Amino acid sequence: MDIPQALADDLVLTAHELADVARVATLAHFRSRDLAADTKETERFDPVTAADRLSEERMRAVLARRRPQDGILGEEFGPVAGSSGLTWVLDPIDGTRGYLSGTPTWGVLISVRDASGPIYGIIDQPYIGERFEGGLGRARVVGPMGEAALATRAPRPLSQAILFSTFPEVGTLEEAAAFRRVAPKARLVRYGTDCYAYALVAAGQIDLVIEAGLQAYDVQAPIAVIQAAGGVVTDWQGRPAHDGGRILAAANAAIHAEALALLNG
Numbered sequence: 001m002d003i004p005q006a007l008a009d010d011l012v013l014t015a016h017e018l019a020d021v022a023r024v025a026t027l028a029h030f031r032s033r034d035l036a037a038d039t040k041e042t043e044r045f046d047p048v049t050a051a052d053r054l055s056e057e058r059m060r061a062v063l064a065r066r067r068p069q070d071g072i073l074g075e076e077f078g079p080v081a082g083s084s085g086l087t088w089v090l091d092p093i094d095g096t097r098g099y100l101s102g103t104p105t106w107g108v109l110i111s112v113r114d115a116s117g118p119i120y121g122i123i124d125q126p127y128i129g130e131r132f133e134g135g136l137g138r139a140r141v142v143g144p145m146g147e148a149a150l151a152t153r154a155p156r157p158l159s160q161a162i163l164f165s166t167f168p169e170v171g172t173l174e175e176a177a178a179f180r181r182v183a184p185k186a187r188l189v190r191y192g193t194d195c196y197a198y199a200l201v202a203a204g205q206i207d208l209v210i211e212a213g214l215q216a217y218d219v220q221a222p223i224a225v226i227q228a229a230g231g232v233v234t235d236w237q238g239r240p241a242h243d244g245g246r247i248l249a250a251a252n253a254a255i256h257a258e259a260l261a262l263l264n265g
Helices: 005-027 050-066 096-101 173-185 195-202 216-228 253-263
Strands: 037-039 047-049 071-074 087-094 107-114 117-125 130-135 138-143 146-149 162-165 188-191 208-214 232-234 245-250
Touching: 005 050, 005 087, 005 107, 005 117, 005 130, 047 050, 047 096, 050 071, 050 087, 071 216, 087 096, 087 216, 107 195, 107 216, 117 195, 117 216, 130 195, 130 216, 138 195, 138 216, 162 173, 162 195, 173 208, 173 253, 195 208, 195 216, 195 245, 208 253, 216 232, 216 245, 232 253, 245 253
Parallel strands: 071 087, 162 188, 162 208
Antiparallel strands: 037 047, 087 107, 107 117, 117 130, 130 138, 138 146, 208 245, 232 245
């Protein structure tokens, strides 16, 4: 879909307004000791809080006012069909476990996609005050240290690389086995930062993120931001990963290829 400049500008302004209202909504509850959490699953603790719902409600209200012709896919409420060919993909708090724990590595994920995939995205960390954006000609971060261009790391061998994943167990037993073919060969492996790890790829701090079991709203904003910064995001077979699943995010094509080969044995 060809995006005229006036439309691109409106999409960016809308996305930033969404991030602004989500900041207010999430910070209203952050580090509140009496914040309750329900779980979405019975097998494991998959929390959702009033802050998740409030954040998405506030963003949907902005879209109803500014972009009622667009579709919406959000984590907490049902999808909304649109007529424009554009869909907003919203994760009101990515990393609710971290949010409940008081760590500052959760974030708000906002993206807009057309039929080809995400064209623009924001990874916002309200507590730190960092906002990473990518797509529609933009690739930058604004935060406590000012504004900077986003650019992923230059190629270096996996033996020198930094690899992140949210959970040490990664996914199924088969997926965990594939991950363990890569992890021992990296210089440093870290866990538990949720969407913030993808922001670090875009900022040139780390080389790889490998995860499994993700949803579309978990990955579409990171895909847009990392690709705008010069990185690569695919599934574990090198295919488009817009719908989630198994994710390999890499700083560059060389280390992507090295990790991909190991994931596939």
